[in-house]
Amino acid sequence: MSSFDVIIIGSGPGGYVSAIRCAQLGFKTAIIEKYSTLGGTCLNVGCIPSKALLASSHYYSEIAHFADHGIEVSGEVKVNLEKMIARKQAVVDQTSGGVKFLMDKNKITVLEGLGSFVDSTHVAIAKADGTLETVEAKNIIIATGSKPSSLPFIKIDKERIITSTEALKLKEVPKHLVIIGGGVIGIELGQVYLRLGAQVSVVEFMDRIIPGMDASLSKELTKVLKKQGMKFYVSHKVKLVERKGDNVTVQAENAKGETITLECDYSLVSVGRRPFTDGLNADKAGVKISDHGQVEVNDHLQTNVPNIYAIGDVVRGAMLAHKAEEEGTMVAEIIAGQKPHIDYNLIPGVVYTWPEVAAVGQTEEQLKVSGVEFKSGSFPFKALGRARAGGDLDGFVKILADAKTDEVLGVHMIGARCADLIAEAVTAMEFKASAEDISRMSHAHPTFAEAIKEAALAATDNRALHV
Numbered sequence: 518m519s520s521f522d523v524i525i526i527g528s529g530p531g532g533y534v535s536a537i538r539c540a541q542l543g544f545k546t547a548i549i550e551k552y553s554t555l556g557g558t559c560l561n562v563g564c565i566p567s568k569a570l571l572a573s574s575h576y577y578s579e580i581a582h583f584a585d586h587g588i589e590v591s592g593e594v595k596v597n598l599e600k601m602i603a604r605k606q607a608v609v610d611q612t613s614g615g616v617k618f619l620m621d622k623n624k625i626t627v628l629e630g631l632g633s634f635v636d637s638t639h640v641a642i643a644k645a646d647g648t649l650e651t652v653e654a655k656n657i658i659i660a661t662g663s664k665p666s667s668l669p670f671i672k673i674d675k676e677r678i679i680t681s682t683e684a685l686k687l688k689e690v691p692k693h694l695v696i697i698g699g700g701v702i703g704i705e706l707g708q709v710y711l712r713l714g715a716q717v718s719v720v721e722f723m724d725r726i727i728p729g730m731d732a733s734l735s736k737e738l739t740k741v742l743k744k745q746g747m748k749f750y751v752s753h754k755v756k757l758v759e760r761k762g763d764n765v766t767v768q769a770e771n772a773k774g775e776t777i778t779l780e781c782d783y784s785l786v787s788v789g790r791r792p793f794t795d796g797l798n799a800d801k802a803g804v805k806i807s808d809h810g811q812v813e814v815n816d817h818l819q820t821n822v823p824n825i826y827a828i829g830d831v832v833r834g835a836m837l838a839h840k841a842e843e844e845g846t847m848v849a850e851i852i853a854g855q856k857p858h859i860d861y862n863l864i865p866g867v868v869y870t871w872p873e874v875a876a877v878g879q880t881e882e883q884l885k886v887s888g889v890e891f892k893s894g895s896f897p898f899k900a901l902g903r904a905r906a907g908g909d910l911d912g913f914v915k916i917l918a919d920a921k922t923d924e925v926l927g928v929h930m931i932g933a934r935c936a937d938l939i940a941e942a943v944t945a946m947e948f949k950a951s952a953e954d955i956s957r958m959s960h961a962h963p964t965f966a967e968a969i970k971e972a973a974l975a976a977t978d979n980r981a982l983h984v
């Protein structure tokens with residue numbers, strides 16, 4: 518029987534990053550993955566393929582603005598969806614191949630098959646050819662991720678009533694796509710198909726889309742997406758999703774009991790994701806699973822069984838690839854006897870629509886609930902030279918700072934390239950910067966990042982320069 522210092526179950530961004538860090542720290546490491554491709558949800562059916570389709574559809578939608586820039590396109594510009602999806606798959610395959618390369622480079626043993634606990638130090642791997650291999654380890658890290666969840670009355674047939682996984686490989690552009698759930702995944706995929714020519718309607722139970730983010734971001738994103746043609750039915754509870762032939766009927770009810778009926782050819786159910794532990798036999802190792810299906814962990818990502826840890830989507834907290842990666846690194850270092858730390862307040866959240874939406878720290882709503890006195894400074898992108906040069910005028914940066922100490926408590930932004938710009942806010946907050954600190958840093962001109970400096974000036978003493 519093969520024996521390892523650390524075995525990781527699941528090769529998503531949590532699992533594979535953890536494996537690399539374990540190997541760097543000198544541990545004999547193995548990673549178990551039930552699929553033949555490495556990289557988990559993120560690389561195969563999540564972050565990377567969705568960003569590939571967002572990029573392709575963004576290029577297509579930008580053609581509409583070429584004329585403003587003096588670029589004349591003659592002849593018909595058409596979408597070849599099959600080719601677009603094939604390109605996306607090529608990006609996925611190459612990225613997943615990159616993870617395999619990293620496993621080999623770091624001398625990590627890759628074991629393909631479903632991993633199930635035998636006890637707290639042994640894992641059986643059920644292989645595709647029907648054979649079973651049992652391996653042993655001093656430490657085991659559960660990194661089994663998540664799967665799309667649904668509502669009890671919805672039957673996902675993966676053809677017309679679909680999840681994000683199927684939405685990443687449709688064979689045609691829907692005529693009308695009804696998205697159930699206005700969270701990040703639904704909105705991103707909605708914008709892909711909106712750009713490609715679909716009518717897109719979003720039904721959301723809460724009173725706004727991307728409800729976890731600062732309300733000002735929801736408001737601005739809704740405004741921009743409405744301008745692009747997306748329809749929204751917020752504060753509506755979906756009651757029925759029914760397929761008849763190639764058509765799907767979606768019915769939803771508002772607080773007054775009024776019902777709307779939407780007819781479509783595809784309905785994307787994106788109501789969240791559930792932690793995935795099916796087939797893991799966690800009970801055989803004595804590992805506790807919470808009522809929400811999450812593997813229970815302490816602040817050190819340790820389960821109730823001391824040599825078993827868990828990370829990523831399968832444990833509490835934001836279901837984000839970079840959160841899983843941080844936890845993967847942290848757990849490897851804990852096993853090595855180090856004392857790493859994650860500040861969960863500083864894990865940024867991003868929506869990769871265009872304009873992009875990004876945030877870190879506390880929202881206005883959270884600060885109000887916790888009774889913290891704060892001040893706020895905003896700066897609109899349309900006042901930026903760089904935004905005007907490129908024609909990307911939508912959005913703003915908002916900085917929330919402590920009213921007394923001026924420490925930055927939250928940064929919320931929507932606009933061009935915010936997914937990358939948010940890194941400045943994370944860095945500043947990691948070093949406990951004040952709004953004035955940011956406002957006194959030189960920001961290259963003309964850049965989108967100047968909006969951060971200007972918002973910091975606005976928060977410091979209402980002294981933004983360019984409005």
Ligand SMILES: Cc1cc2nc3c(=O)[nH]c(=O)nc-3n(C[C@H](O)[C@H](O)[C@H](O)COP(=O)(O)OP(=O)(O)OC[C@H]3O[C@@H](n4cnc5c(N)ncnc54)[C@H](O)[C@@H]3O)c2cc1C
Pocket residue numbers: 526527528529530531532549550551552556557558559560562563564565567630631632633660661662663681682702793795796797828829830831836837838839840841869
């Ligand atoms: C459409 C979509 C877009 C997304 N976009 C983003 C984004 O832009 N940015 C971002 O941060 N996050 C994004 N996410 C979320 C991100 O994909 C997840 O947060 C991330 O993949 C979680 O990583 P993980 O390692 O915890 O688990 P996963 O990536 O889910 O990986 C778990 C792996 O474990 C394997 N596994 C499970 N059980 C077993 C078992 N018993 N034996 C062997 N193997 C097993 C699974 O097959 C899988 O490969 C997106 C998700 C979706 C669906």
